[in-house]
Amino acid sequence: xxxxxxxxxxxxxxxxxxxxxxxxxxxxxxxxxxxxxxxxxxxxxxxxxxxxxxxxxxxxxxxxxxxxxxxxxxxxxxxxxxxxxxxxxxxxxxxxxxxxxxxxxxxxxxxxxxxxxxxxxxxxxxxxxxxxxxxxxxxxxxxxxxxxxxxxxxxxxxxxxxxxxxxxxxxxxxxxxxxxxxxxxxxxxxxxxxxxxxxxxxxxxxxxxxxxxxxxxxxxxxxxxxxxxxxxxxxxxxxxxxxxxxxxxxxxxxxxxxxxxxxxxx
Amino acid sequence: xxxxxxxxxxxxxxxxxxxxxxxxxxxxxxxxxxxxxxxxxxxxxxxxxxxxxxxxxxxxxxxxxxxxxxxxxxxxxxxxxxxxxxxxxxxxxxxxxxxxxxxxxxxxxxxxxxxxxxxxxxxxxxxxxxxxxxxxxxxxxxxxxxxxxxxxxxxxxxxxxxxxxxxxxxxxxxxxxxxxxxxxxxxxxxxxxxxxxxxxxxxxxxxxxxxxxxxxxxxxxxxxxxxxxxxxxxxxxxxxxxxxxxxxxxxxxxxxxxxxxxxxx
Numbered sequence: 007x008x009x010x011x012x013x014x015x016x017x018x019x020x021x022x023x024x025x026x027x028x029x030x031x032x033x034x035x036x037x038x039x040x041x042x043x044x045x046x047x048x049x050x051x052x053x054x055x056x057x058x059x060x061x062x063x064x065x066x067x068x069x070x071x072x073x074x075x076x077x078x079x080x081x082x083x084x085x086x087x088x089x090x091x092x093x094x095x096x097x098x099x100x101x102x103x104x105x106x107x108x109x110x111x112x113x114x115x116x117x118x119x120x121x122x123x124x125x126x127x128x129x130x131x132x133x134x135x136x137x138x139x140x141x142x143x144x145x146x147x148x149x150x151x152x153x154x155x156x157x158x159x160x161x162x163x164x165x166x167x168x169x170x171x172x173x174x175x176x177x178x179x180x181x182x183x184x185x186x187x188x189x190x191x192x193x194x195x196x197x198x199x200x201x202x203x204x205x206x207x208x209x210x211x212x213x214x215x216x217x218x219x220x221x222x223x224x225x226x227x228x229x230x231x232x233x234x235x236x237x238x239x240x241x242x243x244x245x246x247x248x249x250x251x252x253x254x255x256x257x258x259x260x261x262x263x264x265x266x267x268x269x270x271x272x
Numbered sequence: 273x274x275x276x277x278x279x280x281x282x283x284x285x286x287x288x289x290x291x292x293x294x295x296x297x298x299x300x301x302x303x304x305x306x307x308x309x310x311x312x313x314x315x316x317x318x319x320x321x322x323x324x325x326x327x328x329x330x331x332x333x334x335x336x337x338x339x340x341x342x343x344x345x346x347x348x349x350x351x352x353x354x355x356x357x358x359x360x361x362x363x364x365x366x367x368x369x370x371x372x373x374x375x376x377x378x379x380x381x382x383x384x385x386x387x388x389x390x391x392x393x394x395x396x397x398x399x400x401x402x403x404x405x406x407x408x409x410x411x412x413x414x415x416x417x418x419x420x421x422x423x424x425x426x427x428x429x430x431x432x433x434x435x436x437x438x439x440x441x442x443x444x445x446x447x448x449x450x451x452x453x454x455x456x457x458x459x460x461x462x463x464x465x466x467x468x469x470x471x472x473x474x475x476x477x478x479x480x481x482x483x484x485x486x487x488x489x490x491x492x493x494x495x496x497x498x499x500x501x502x503x504x505x506x507x508x509x510x511x512x513x514x515x516x517x518x519x520x521x522x523x524x525x526x527x528x529x530x531x532x533x534x535x536x537x
Contacts, residue, residue: 167379
C-alpha cells in the first residue's frame with residue numbers, strides 16, 4: 007500500500023492553502039512596492055485592506071453585501087422553486103411537455119443576461135429588477151433539470167407502484183419526486199451562482215447600492231482597491247452559499263451518503 | 273382439455289385464465305394467442321426461449337400492458353389486468369433507494385391507505401419473521417443482494433396479493449442465496465396459500481419449485497407444452513434430489529431444444 011503524504015491531512019492541506027495565499031499576496035505587495043507592478047492598474051493588498059477597514063467601519067460594506075445577498079437569495083429561492091415545480095409538473099402530461107419543450111429550448115438558448123435591459127425597463131431600477139433577473143436565470147436551469155430528472159425516473163419503479171395499485175398522484179409523490187430530488191438539488195449549486203450573476207449584472211446596469219454597484223462605480227474611477235474589495239466579498243458570499251447548499255444536500259439525501267467511505271487508489 | 277358443457281358450473285373456475293392473448297410491438301408479433309390456466313393455490317412456471325415475451329405476459333397479467341386480442345379471466349370474470357391485486361417481483365429488487373428497509377416494506381400498505389402506525393407494526397412483524405429485525409432503518413444500498421431481495425419478497429407478501437408474479441426474481445443471486453430464498457418463498461407460499469406464476473429461464477428452478485410448467489415456443493409465442501410436475505418433496509434442495517427430478521429436467525430441456533446429451537459423431 008502506498009503511504010499517504012504526511013501533509014495530506016485536513017490541517018496539512020489548510021496550512022499549504024494558507025501559505026500559497028500569503029505568498030501570492032506578499033508577492034503582489036512586494037511587486038507594487040518595488041515598482042514592478044503598477045498599483046494604479048492592479049491595486050495592492052495593503053490598499054485593499056485599508057479600503058476594507060474603511061468600508062467596514064462606516065458600515066457601507068455590510069449594507070452593499072446585504073443588498074446583493076438579498077437580491078440573489080430571493081431570486082435563487084423563487085426561481086429554483088418555481089422552475090423545479092413546473093419542471094416536475096411537466097411529467098404529468100406528455101402532451102404539454104412535448105408541446106412546450108421546443109419553446110423552453112428556444113428560451114434557454116438566449117443568453118439570459120441579454121434580457122437584463124428589458125427587465126430593468128419593466129421592473130425599474132430598484133431591487134425588484136435584480137431579483138427578476140436572478141429568477142429568469144435560475145428558473146430555466148431548475149425547470150430543465152427537474153423535467154429531465156422526472157423523465158429519467160426508473161420506469162420499473164413506476165410499474166411496481168402501479169402493480170401495488172397506486173394512482174398517478176401516488177406514483178408522482180412516491181417515485182417521481184424523490185428520484186428527481188438529487189438532480190434538482192444538484193442544480194442548487196449552479197443556481198446559487200446564477201442568482202449572484204443576476205443580482206450583480208442588474209446592479210451593473212442601473213443601481214444605487216449593492217456589490218455590483220460598488221465594483222462598477224469603483225472601476226470607472228480607476229479605484230482598483232475598492233474593485234478588489236467588492237470581488238473578494240462576492241467570492242466570500244459565493245463560497246459561503248456553496249457550503250450551505252452542500253449541507254442542505256447532505257441533510258436531504260441521507261440515502262446517498264456512503265456509510266463506509268472507500269478511497270480508490272489510482 | 274375440453275370439459276362437457278354441463279360440468280363447469282360444478283367446478284370452481286380457475287383462479288386465472290388466459291384466452292387467446294395476443295400482443296404485437298410495432299410490426300413484430302410477440303404473443304400469438306396464448307391459452308393457459310392457473311388454478312387456485314397452484315405454482316406455475318413459465319419457461320421459454322429468450323425473447324419469447326415472458327415479461328410481456330406478466331405485464332399483461334399485472335395490468336401494465338393491454339393485449340391486442342384475447343381475454344384475461346379472473347375467477348371466471350373478464351378483467352383488464354390485476355392492478356393492485358398482484359405481487360410483482362423482478363430480477364431487480366426494485367427497492368426505493370431513498371427509503372429505509374421499513375419504508376420499502378410498508379410501500380404497498382401505504383398505497384392502500386393503511387394507517388401509518390398499523391402499517392409499521394405489521395412491517396416490523398414481517399421483518400422479524402424473515403430475520404431482518406434490526407435492519408429496519410438501513411438503506412437498501414447497505415444491504416447484500418440476498419437481503420435486498422428478501423426485503424422485496426416481504427414487500428410483496430405483506431400486501432397479501434391474490435397472485436404472486438415472479439419474473440426471474442432470484443437469477444441475479446449466487447446459488448447458495450438463491451436456494452435459501454427459494455426455500456423462504458416456498459414456505460411463505462404454503463403458509464399463506466398463495467397462487468404463484470414464476471417466469472424463469474432456469475429449468476432447474478422451474479422443476480424444483482412448481483407443480484405445473486408452461487413451455488412457450490419461439491416468437492410469435494404460443495404454448496408449446498404443459499407439464500405437471502409430480503415431485504412429493506417441496507423443499508428446493510429436496511426436490512432437486514428427488515428421483516423424478518432429472519427426468520423432468522431432461523424432458524423440459526428437449527422441449528426447449530437444448531442438447532443435454534453429447535452429440536454422437
